[in-house]
Amino acid sequence: MRIRILGSGAGGGFPQWNCNCANCRAVRAGAPGFAPRTQSSLAVSADGANWVLLNASPDLREQIAAAAELAPAEGDPVRASPIKAVALTNGDVDHVAGLLNLREAQPFSVYAAGRVLEALAANPIFTILQTQLVPRIELHMDQTTPIKGDGVDLGLSIRAFPVPGKIALYLEDKNAPNFGTTAGDTLGLEVIETRTGKSFFYIPGCAKIDAPLAERLRNAALVFFDGTLFHENEMIEQGLMGKTGSRMGHINMSGDDGSMAAFGPLNVARKIYVHINNSNPALDSNSQQHAAVRAAGWEIGADGMEVTL
Numbered sequence: 001m002r003i004r005i006l007g008s009g010a011g012g013g014f015p016q017w018n019c020n021c022a023n024c025r026a027v028r029a030g031a032p033g034f035a036p037r038t039q040s041s042l043a044v045s046a047d048g049a050n051w052v053l054l055n056a057s058p059d060l061r062e063q064i065a066a067a068a069e070l071a072p073a074e075g076d077p078v079r080a081s082p083i084k085a086v087a088l089t090n091g092d093v094d095h096v097a098g099l100l101n102l103r104e105a106q107p108f109s110v111y112a113a114g115r116v117l118e119a120l121a122a123n124p125i126f127t128i129l130q131t132q133l134v135p136r137i138e139l140h141m142d143q144t145t146p147i148k149g150d151g152v153d154l155g156l157s158i159r160a161f162p163v164p165g166k167i168a169l170y171l172e173d174k175n176a177p178n179f180g181t182t183a184g185d186t187l188g189l190e191v192i193e194t195r196t197g198k199s200f201f202y203i204p205g206c207a208k209i210d211a212p213l214a215e216r217l218r219n220a221a222l223v224f225f226d227g228t229l230f231h232e233n234e235m236i237e238q239g240l241m242g243k244t245g246s247r248m249g250h251i252n253m254s255g256d257d258g259s260m261a262a263f264g265p266l267n268v269a270r271k272i273y274v275h276i277n278n279s280n281p282a283l284d285s286n287s288q289q290h291a292a293v294r295a296a297g298w299e300i301g302a303d304g305m306e307v308t309l
């Protein structure tokens with residue numbers, strides 16, 4: 001199974017268009033130790049020819065252009081794509097807006113939780129993806145769903161499961177507990193290769209590693225995990241936004257309550273941070289925070305990075 005990180009940044013990417021923080025200034029200036037990042041998405045293939053995207057970011061057009069595997073192959077019909085399916089972890093703008101890049105009457109399948117499909121159905125702009133060509137298929141929690149699209153069986157299945165998180169910002173109900181979030185608004189995805197039974201986890205948004213999630217990840221071969229923030233308060237401290245990580249539905253990397261500590265006892269063979277926000281000091285590969293992440297056995301995901309499992 002091949003896995004390609006299409007985008008390793010969080011919402012806004014790196015640099016973010018309107019952000020003047022120290023990291024964004026450094027990456028714009030081409031400073032050593034900083035690499036630009038597009039918004040969060042993976043591409044996965046069992047056969048190297050047909051691909052499923054995990055989330056569809058607003059940067060999808062340039063992500064496809066940067067990956068030869070995702071272009072129509074020589075000998076394909078005049079309209080063709082190796083992208084046969086997209087699976088969504090939630091309804092956030094940075095995870096669904098890329099669906100609009102996949103218009104032009106190309107068949108593929110969209111997999112998501114029921115509430116995310118409702119949010120797509122409620123927004124008429126997504127009718128540009130006609131449902132006869134682009135079926136929308138519900139991921140039921142803790143069931144194994146075979147991934148198919150455009151008449152192709154990808155040889156992969158997805159087991160979706162709820163993780164602690166927050167409803168998409170544009171769907172927040174200010175008067176409801178946790179802004180109207182219910183279980184299943186944020187998913188983790190376990191992608192399983194049918195032929196070998198090998199699997200990995202993709203969890204780009206997660207507010208907390210609770211006991212059920214820890215047990216699920218124990219002894220995993222590979223996890224791509226929410227690397228949005230290093231510190232819970234870093235966006236407040238940098239004057240970027242008045243919200244903590246947990247308010248945004250993202251756990252921090254560092255500290256007793258962070259993901260590095262939580263993964264410590266879980267015996268995960270390979271751990272890669274993705275969905276890294278531009279405020280995160282670990283984005284500077286010369287920083288002590290970057291060194292701390294590496295010392296804890298983590299890799300910092302980068303655009304174009306490929307993993308074979």
Ligand SMILES: [Zn+2]
Nearest residue numbers: 010011092094
């Ligand atoms: Zn996101």
Ligand SMILES: [Zn+2]
Nearest residue numbers: 019021024278
């Ligand atoms: Zn910034």
